[in-house]
Amino acid sequence: MGKVLAIANQKGGVGKTTTSVNLAASLAATKRRVLLIDLDPQGNATMGSGIDKSQLERSVYDVLTDGCSLDEAVQRSEAGGYDLLPANGDLTAAEVELLDMKMKESRLRYALASAREAYDYILIDCPPSLNMLTVNGLVAADGVIIPMQCEYYALEGLSALINTIQRISSVLNPGLQIEGLLRTMYDPRNSLTREVSEQLTEHFGDRLYQTVIPRNVRLAEAPSFGLPVLVYDKQSRGAVAYLALAGELVRRHRKAAGPVAI
Secondary structure (H helix, E strand, O other), X not given: OOEXXXXXXXXXXXXXXXXXXXXXXXXXXXXXXXXXXXXXXXXXXXXXXXXXXXXXXXXXXXXXXXXXXXXXXXXXXXXXXXXXXXXXXXHHHHHHHHHHOOOHHHHHHHHHOOOHHHOOEEEEEOOOOOOHHHHHHHHHOOEEEEEEOOOHHHHHHHHHHHHXXXXXXXXXXXXXXXXXXXXXXXXXXXXXXXXXXXXHHHHHHHHEEEEEEEOOHHHHHHHHHOOOHXXXXXXXXXXXXXXXXXXXXXXXXXXXXXXXXX
16 A cells, blocks of 8 residues: 655745655656645646646646546656646635535545555645645645754744644544654755754654755756756756655665565
């Protein structure tokens, strides 16, 4: 059964969508079957996957509100080598419409129930706020990947997110846990970066990914071409870092699964 991972942080500009798109492409490059779900009304993961959000006939909005099946809405990202459940501005309306629906927090979870066998990894790119869309992402997920910059305000926001994850785990999704914390836009020359990184290591230990994502011009350029950085410039430091992250993720899950009975 596929692993469902929400990529979340209520702070904007920390690299959630960059991580979602490039981790999906890197996992696909290792021959994993991957579905990326764009749960952000901005639709940046959709555009970064090479799909025009203005031309969508079906999107995650229809899946959440109209009972549309995943198969009807999922598209293939030829650029990234993975499947995509796209989003556009229509999703803004879903934030309001979901409030009046039954099982409003679990709409995405039920939509994914039949798809988990078809994929090795399902990644959910959550919006930069703790709204009903993010709640749907967290209720549907097995674990949460938290991308964050190593700066003071990032630590402040992290505690709020962890509290939210704990509340959802206690009430709506008992299996939910923090999968890992990912340091993004990492610059080891910055003393504050090093200090915050040390604090994260002290508090989170093994849950902090060893892989760090560096500041990289190619990573910033790739979305404007509708490409993951692995396709845009596979030799770049950003591409190498996300391939390393995919490898670390797969090794962790293999280790957690333990030996396979024969």
